[in-house]
Amino acid sequence: MNETTNVTLVGVGGQGILLTADVLARTAAEAGLDVKKSEIHGMSQRGGSVSSQVRFGARVHSPIIPEGETDLLVAFDAVEAVRAFPSVRPAGRALVDRCYLVPITVSSGLQPAPEDPDGALARLYGERLLRVDSRALAAEAGNPRTANMAIAGALSRLLPFPEEAWLSALRGRLPAKLVDVNLRAFALGRAALA
Amino acid sequence: MSKLFLSGNEAIARGAYAAGCHVASAYPGTPSTEILENIAKFKGEINCEWSVNEKVALEIGIGASIAGARALVCMKHVGLNVAMDPLMTYTFEGTNGGLVVVSADDPGMHSSQNEQDNRVLQRFARAVTLEPSDSQEAFDMARAAWDLSERTGSIVFLRMTTRTSHSSSLVDVGDGARGAVEPKPYVKNPKKYVSVPANARAMRFEVEKRLEVLRQESEASPFNREEPGERTDFGFVASAAAYNYVKEAFPEFPVFKVGFSNPLPAERIRAFAAKVGALVVVEELDPVLRDAIVLAGIPVRDYATELRMMELNVDRLRALRRELLGGEGAAPAPEKPALPALPARPPTLCAGCGHRGVFYTLAKLKATVTGDIGCYTLGVAPPLSSMDTTICMGASIGAAFGMRKAGYKGRLAAVIGDSTFFHSGMTGLLDVVYNKGAITVVVLDNRITGMTGHQPNPGTGRTLLGEPTVQTSIAEVARALGVKRVHEVDVYNLAEVERVLKEELDCGEPSVVVAYGSCVIAAKKAVGAVPHAVDPAKCKSCGACFKLGCPAIVRGEETAPGRFRSKIEPAACIGCDVCAQVCPFKAISTTKE
């Protein structure tokens, strides 16, 4: 009895998480669903963790996802995906980027580096883990700043929305001159998870 | 027009437009900032500005209301503390054109220095409180708010929270058109607008009469509604974001949804209470509804579950559910594997931020630093660790002077940002010179309001709409206030920063140091264009540059146990040169040819 689908997006300020969440939410709306999106910004431009939650279904009440009820985690950073593990349902899936941005606490030596985040991810999520290398895809698309749309492309494979709904949401959210390169990144991300 | 996907803040801006709002003023503050930024898209139709602080913003709204216009004033929760003075008297005088104030609370302190429930202040001010639960209601309530204000003569508040401001949902904005409302005429009327005691005494009775009218409005308001449920052993009263959580955690129970919450629709709640076994009130932060319901003589079922602090959510209401219904519906917590230790990812000053070198120097000079509110509050974090106090905007100056008066003998610096200085630092500085305080005020002048997302301020040289305007000089303001010792330094010249700070901290007189360096983000300084680099042959692993806490400087090779060479991430560095100046071995330099 799982009428609402819960998607949590996590990462680091500057990775384009909020835009990706917005495109996802608009896609769900295009598909005729009720949708709520929640985000906490404020310190996001200064290298802090950023997260956004998108919930869609016939009727959504709370914009925030109860603890441990994320159906699909989208992590732009491997360590953030480990951190977010408690928020994911036992059967929930995780789409996790290959990227790991070293936190200032580690680079400055205040805290130890995390031990083998990729191993931890595999252990925690097992077969529910999907990896994507958005930076490679964005480079292939021709603009490193389209990594988030490559992730959106991969994400589109995991959700039941028609591709056209994604493309229309994406076009609606980007400045005209950036649409083409972002569409390319989206297509590459979509192909990567085929 | 089909439904739009809008944040609560965008919905308010649209609602204001639809209601024919004429004048809008605000001081930025999370989570309210985007309201005015969205209003600015309607320039030409809505006259809007960033005001220097919330008190001035409200006074502008009041003036516009007196002149007959529909006025909107927006601020974060603590902004209302600053604006209380005009609020408490204009509520006596009563509106002409409608006056709507958005006050955005921050339960859980996502980006604030304290938590306070401003509905308490709204009740205190005998104003109307409307509490939207989602973006649709934010739009609907905003659209209705000015009519209500004009009909009743009262100030109407929209109580937003971080969650309702920054969540997005689908909104039917009707035809999306501008409300065609002409400003009312201004009619000179000193008995109404001049609150000398003789007039104020008459107004005092008017305020109470208005409250009676407001009670009837609340009883009749469509924003207050009953929603049926299958079970009636409990009935819930809920408002704002809490309503959403109640609907999710208690789907089978009836709910009285309170949208018009002050004054309380007491008779409708009484009628609802008669239909349910016990009345349970759920609201975010203080027991404002609960107390008003109890005062109206309606019994409520209080509970032990802690719901009065911090942000609510469905999980916390499920705890309440277990208390009210016993084990019923409680899911056993699934076993979760343990997580490995993870490094924290706190926000930090940007690579190349001009604030960094000043804090580094103040720490080096062992100054006690009374801080203020802005990006620079991050100077408290290690390794800079150079802030001793933070209270509210502007408090750095009075706090430093107070410490001096208490007999504190050490070096004392009040550190304040430019926007904060204009907001409420100038009066504190005037007090210091007037009363001969021996402290140094350091203004971190990046010519922008950084923390809240780079809004222009009086030092920026342009307005909200991007029009060029005067660029107020902080040094000239300080001199005009009577400060004799005023210095301007370049934050990227550390030797100069240190020389001037040392001299001023020890001078025994009021002094001001304006430390200028434009904001890295606002000035779009090119990250990675010409980075600096560390020469590993010269680096002696001394760790001096690590003390800057720059995100572009990372640990390199381990040369002895626990000693690391430094390395600069070229993609993160803007080449500000501060680390090169800190390095005792000249191991860091630009990569520019």
Ligand SMILES: Cc1ncc(C[n+]2csc(CCOP(=O)(O)OP(=O)(O)O)c2C)c(N)n1
């Ligand atoms: C009364 C009040 N209004 C608004 C805010 C929100 N706020 C926090 S910091 C800040 C401005 C900081 O700007 P500035 O002083 O220029 O420092 P910067 O962030 O640029 O370093 C604002 C508006 C607040 N905390 N208190």
